[in-house]
Amino acid sequence: MVRSELNKRGPLRVFENSIHGGLGKGHIGVLASKKGVGKTACLVHIATDKLFRDRHVIHVSFSQKVDHIINWYEDIFKEIAKKRNLENAVDIHDEIIKNRVIMNFNSQGTTINQVVRSLKAMMTDGNFKADSIIVDGYNISDISQDDFNKLKTFIKKENIELWFSVSLVGENPVFNKMGIPEDLENRIDDLDVLITLKYEGNHVSLQVIKDHDVLEPKDMTLKLDPKTMLIVRNQ
Amino acid sequence: MKTDISKMRNIGISAHIDSGKTTLTERILFYCKRIHSIHEVRGKDGVGATMDSMELEKERGITIASAATSVNWKGYDINIIDTPGHVDFTIEVERALRVLDGAVLVLCSVAGVQSQSITVDRQMKRYNVPRIAFVNKCDRTGADPVKVKNQLIEKLGHNAVMIQLPIGLEDKHEGIIDLVTMKAVYFRGPDGEDIEITEIPENLLEDAKEKHEEMLDAVSMFSDELMEAMMEENVTEDLIHDAIRKGTLSQELTPVCLGSAYKNKGVQTLLDATTRYLPDPTEIKNIALDLDNNEKEVLLESTEDKPNVALAFKLEDGQYGQLTYIRVYQGIIKKGSELYNTRSRRKFKVGRLIKMHSDHMEDITEANHGDIAALFGVDCASGDTFVQNGLNYSMTSMFVPAPVISLSIEPKDKKSADNMAKALNRFSKEDPTFRTFVDPESNQTIIQGMGELHLEVYVERMKREYAAEVEIGKPQVAYREAISTMAEFNYTHKKQSGGSGQYGRVAGFIEPLHEGDYEFVNKIKGGSIPTEYIPACDKGFKSSLAKGTLIGFPIVGVKVTINDGQSHSVDSSDMAFQIAAAGAFKDAYKRAKPIILEPIMKVAIEGPTEFQGNIFGSINQRRGIIISSADEGTFSSVDAEVPLSEMFGFSTTLRSLTQGKAEFSMEFLKYGKVPKGISEELIADYEEKQKKNAGK
Numbered sequence: 001m002v003r004s005e006l007n008k009r010g011p012l013r014v015f016e017n018s019i020h021g022g023l024g025k026g027h028i029g030v031l032a033s034k035k036g037v038g039k040t041a042c043l044v045h046i047a048t049d050k051l052f053r054d055r056h057v058i059h060v061s062f063s064q065k066v067d068h069i070i071n072w073y074e075d076i077f078k079e080i081a082k083k084r085n086l087e088n089a090v091d092i093h094d095e096i097i098k099n100r101v102i103m104n105f106n107s108q109g110t111t112i113n114q115v116v117r118s119l120k121a122m123m124t125d126g127n128f129k130a131d132s133i134i135v136d137g138y139n140i141s142d143i144s145q146d147d148f149n150k151l152k153t154f155i156k157k158e159n160i161e162l163w164f165s166v167s168l169v170g171e172n173p174v175f176n177k178m179g180i181p182e183d184l185e186n187r188i189d190d191l192d193v194l195i196t197l198k199y200e201g202n203h204v205s206l207q208v209i210k211d212h213d214v215l216e217p218k219d220m221t222l223k224l225d226p227k228t229m230l231i232v233r234n235q
Numbered sequence: 236m237k238t239d240i241s242k243m244r245n246i247g248i249s250a251h252i253d254s255g256k257t258t259l260t261e262r263i264l265f266y267c268k269r270i271h272s273i274h275e276v277r278g279k280d281g282v283g284a285t286m287d288s289m290e291l292e293k294e295r296g297i298t299i300a301s302a303a304t305s306v307n308w309k310g311y312d313i314n315i316i317d318t319p320g321h322v323d324f325t326i327e328v329e330r331a332l333r334v335l336d337g338a339v340l341v342l343c344s345v346a347g348v349q350s351q352s353i354t355v356d357r358q359m360k361r362y363n364v365p366r367i368a369f370v371n372k373c374d375r376t377g378a379d380p381v382k383v384k385n386q387l388i389e390k391l392g393h394n395a396v397m398i399q400l401p402i403g404l405e406d407k408h409e410g411i412i413d414l415v416t417m418k419a420v421y422f423r424g425p426d427g428e429d430i431e432i433t434e435i436p437e438n439l440l441e442d443a444k445e446k447h448e449e450m451l452d453a454v455s456m457f458s459d460e461l462m463e464a465m466m467e468e469n470v471t472e473d474l475i476h477d478a479i480r481k482g483t484l485s486q487e488l489t490p491v492c493l494g495s496a497y498k499n500k501g502v503q504t505l506l507d508a509t510t511r512y513l514p515d516p517t518e519i520k521n522i523a524l525d526l527d528n529n530e531k532e533v534l535l536e537s538t539e540d541k542p543n544v545a546l547a548f549k550l551e552d553g554q555y556g557q558l559t560y561i562r563v564y565q566g567i568i569k570k571g572s573e574l575y576n577t578r579s580r581r582k583f584k585v586g587r588l589i590k591m592h593s594d595h596m597e598d599i600t601e602a603n604h605g606d607i608a609a610l611f612g613v614d615c616a617s618g619d620t621f622v623q624n625g626l627n628y629s630m631t632s633m634f635v636p637a638p639v640i641s642l643s644i645e646p647k648d649k650k651s652a653d654n655m656a657k658a659l660n661r662f663s664k665e666d667p668t669f670r671t672f673v674d675p676e677s678n679q680t681i682i683q684g685m686g687e688l689h690l691e692v693y694v695e696r697m698k699r700e701y702a703a704e705v706e707i708g709k710p711q712v713a714y715r716e717a718i719s720t721m722a723e724f725n726y727t728h729k730k731q732s733g734g735s736g737q738y739g740r741v742a743g744f745i746e747p748l749h750e751g752d753y754e755f756v757n758k759i760k761g762g763s764i765p766t767e768y769i770p771a772c773d774k775g776f777k778s779s780l781a782k783g784t785l786i787g788f789p790i791v792g793v794k795v796t797i798n799d800g801q802s803h804s805v806d807s808s809d810m811a812f813q814i815a816a817a818g819a820f821k822d823a824y825k826r827a828k829p830i831i832l833e834p835i836m837k838v839a840i841e842g843p844t845e846f847q848g849n850i851f852g853s854i855n856q857r858r859g860i861i862i863s864s865a866d867e868g869t870f871s872s873v874d875a876e877v878p879l880s881e882m883f884g885f886s887t888t889l890r891s892l893t894q895g896k897a898e899f900s901m902e903f904l905k906y907g908k909v910p911k912g913i914s915e916e917l918i919a920d921y922e923e924k925q926k927k928n929a930g931k
Contacts, residue, residue, distance in 0.1 A: 065389070065390075066863040066865055066874070069863075070862075070863070090749070097862075098860050101861050101862070101863065101864070102862065102863035102864070103863070103864045103865075103866070104863060104864065104865040104866065105865075105866045105867075106389075106865060106866070106867055110866070114866070118847060118864070118866055121847050121848035121851055122851055122861070122864070124848070125847075125848035125849065125851040125852035125855070126848075126851030126852065126854065126855050126861055127852075127855040128851075128855075128861065
């Protein structure tokens with residue numbers, strides 16, 4: 001399969017169609033689940049899909065080692081290339097990783113303002129024209145309303161779409177009747193898109209809880225393939 | 236006197252520049268009673284530390300050459316191989332690592348694990364060198380040995396365990412707590428030579444007990460006896476030492492010592508740890524390659540009754556001629572005996588055999604297996620293997636990377652010209668990554684190496700050690716040419732007018748090859764080219780790769796397939812087919828969309844977070860790609876890929892951008908395609924040069 005064809009069809013198009021064509025620039029989306037369900041894999045797949053379409057992505061992580069994140073990208077790329085039988089995979093890989101930067105923060109208690117400061121430095125001084133930012137593993141309920149507003153202004157001004165992953169507390173997180181996790185109830189108005197990941201039988205399925213103006217739980221007909229950790233259609 | 240091999244240690248002290256390695260070495264020499272006063276590296280008294288034998292190193296406060304020094308500590312013979320900390324001298328580091336049995340990784344208690352420590356550590360891992368860590372400079376403001384230990388775990392993946400605790404830090408650093416013996420150790424007297432062992436101060440006891448337990452838990456993994464003793468509550472010091480030793484030798488444990496070499500604290504305890512935990516030569520597996528048996532691996536035995544096998548790992552020009560440092564792996568080398576150099580295939584007699592103490596030497600009559608010694612007046616190159624009794628071994632061939640940068644040099648006068656020739660001859664023998672040749676086109680002498688600093692140091696050495704004043708040209712990157720698409724050829728070489736004729740036709744195609752530089756495939760069926768001429772075709776194609784037509788650099792990554800051709804019963808010859816192949820390649824190359832490749836360096840920069848933006852900017856301005864950045868509070872690091880051609884003068888730029896607070900390291904990563912605009916410039920420059928040469 002050639003790259004353009006891969007971009008035209010596939011589970012990520014289903015993903016976007018179920019949230020009105022995608023998160024969209026200037027908007028904030030959240031992927032939420034309890035720990036160890038596959039949020040990082042989902043985010044990396046979303047980011048890799050952007051890279052395949054020549055978008056620029058900054059991946060913000062709070063891991064001990066950057067290598068760990070790079071390995072996620074390598075694995076997801078390999079799985080996609082294998083599954084879709086991608087032509088010229090080596091060349092495409094080398095080309096698209098130029099459009100990806102990983103920014104790792106491993107000091108404890110990094111504030112969102114510090115993260116934004118570094119992002120600004122990367123985008124202005126580093127001249128990196130980011131289209132999407134992925135923030136994996138930051139507790140957004142720690143962000144004050146004031147700081148969250150600043151963050152919203154920043155991504156609107158820079159015309160960026162921003163995905164957060166949020167780890168829900170506990171083994172059995174509580175969801176309200178609208179499907180909103182309790183941990184995120186106070187933040188829901190600030191978010192444009194909220195997607196939850198849940199075990200259903202032996203697989204993890206994706207559900208839209210908030211789709212821009214629509215607040216109504218909806219199955220995305222997508223799941224995580226437990227072997228490859230890719231987002232795939234749930235047939 | 237017979238040497239007890241179990242009491243022999245070959246160790247390297249490896250570290251980042253400025254973590255105090257040279258000072259530490261100096262103190263070690265002092266406490267081992269071989270030198271009589273202590274000198275500072277930057278020479279307040281103008282004498283300089285003993286290990287830094289080269290002028291240049293004295294001036295820069297860094298150590299470039301790996302001189303070997305022998306000392307004795309409590310009945311143990313320790314050979315210290317001083318390894319350079321700068322990445323530009325990688326081959327020197329790697330060759331030193333080859334002969335080490337263990338190493339002390341010196342880290343600064345303030346700066347911690349820095350980019351170059353990571354590189355050096357990776358090399359040690361590659362050569363399976365067991366390590367102990369020494370957290371130095373505990374007297375400095377901001378000293379935090381626990382942070383450094385954690386960085387060893389996080390950044391280098393070591394199972395680092397503190398076996399000592401500091402008594403006071405910064406200006407209150409007084410001594411250490413030995414977590415094995417659970418005693419306090421103070422270093423008294425003007426030079427810290429009087430050791431006082433007392434009970435642990437009351438205020439530190441609680442913490443020491445806790446850390447003692449932690450240490451026991453970690454090291455008991457390596458000894459069932461210790462684990463049993465812990466359960467029965469009769470743990471002895473020997474059991475703990477034994478467990479730490481086992482863990483260290485298996486490279487699954489890194490004991491962490493600490494102190495301040497400058498303030499004479501913790502050096503003797505480090506020496507104790509070195510002799511206790513690092514291996515003796517018989518505990519290390521050394522492999523040689525049998526040249527008579529298809530380079531089959533042979534395990535060497537560290538015993539005296541086996542024939543000699545030794546490796547020349549370092550050459551030095553001394554006052555009395557060439558000095559060759561050797562590591563003996565097998566047998567005993569005796570003065571007056573005969574050895575055979577397996578590379579040059581020449582026999583030679585062992586004349587003077589010596590042991591080196593920095594710049595002073597001691598004559599010896601024999602060098603034992605496992606030991607390090609030096610020979611006088613042996614004509615050889617570093618990396619050569621010396622054997623005896625008909626063996627034909629070579630020590631594991633070391634990976635020698637191809638040079639990525641070259642520089643033209645021109646002597647300023649006649650005297651300099653002679654000296655320059657001597658110096659170049661010496662340097663290329665010492666360092667396989669340093670090469671030199673005369674460019675037949677420009678008639679200039681070219682030197683090649685692994686980086687700007689690498690070559691700069693040699694130019695400086697020429698001036699200082701050989702009194703050769705040279706003018707240097709602009710650094711030149713080692714570009715490559717390659718093809719980007721398949722192209723067919725069908726070429727006839729014909730010269731049949733008068734005399735003996737020439738005739739050959741070759742047909743086929745060339746295509747890009749992703750792995751390797753060149754491949755030749757013969758798909759001729761029915762003998763359209765007779766088999767006897769096929770090697771000539773191969774040779775013709777191969778010779779065409781030496782110089783591309785775009786900018787005159789070698790062509791890499793080409794697969795040639797021939798599938799048709801024609802010969803003439805009288806006029807065909809090897810020569811005719813070689814010319815035909817070369818012609819065919821030249822013709823097809825143009826149509827195979829040739830491109831220019833340039834060396835891309837992996838660059839790691841670190842500095843205070845306040846300069847993050849400047850660092851990002853400096854990479855962006857150099858066509859670099861930022862792969863990742865890591866923010867650790869006040870300190871940040873950036874990993875990037877940057878073309879070598881853009882890295883000239885980077886150290887100066889970085890210094891001015893960050894008030895000298897950031898530093899970087901770089902190493903060759905891969906060859907990458909040159910962007911179109913720059914490629915056009917390079918081609919235009921080359922054509923211009925060609926025209927000029929033609930006009931001459």
